[in-house]
Amino acid sequence: MAKMNEQGQVELLEQIKRLLVLGLNHQGVQGRRIADVLGVDPAIVSRILSPKKGKK
Secondary structure (H helix, E strand, C coil): CCCCCHHHHHHHHHHHHHHHHHHHHHCCCCHHHHHHHHCCCHHHHHHHHCCCCCCC
């Protein structure tokens, strides 16, 4: 496998974080608790969990 550049690694880690947040939410963990553990503002978790509008 080719080495990923630093930006690619950061993007991959962001995607993994989003998947973990979605998984925790699906298990019933509240967004505020997820935000507390990650050390981020609850609005960030809320944005991850909110449904995205489709592009026109």
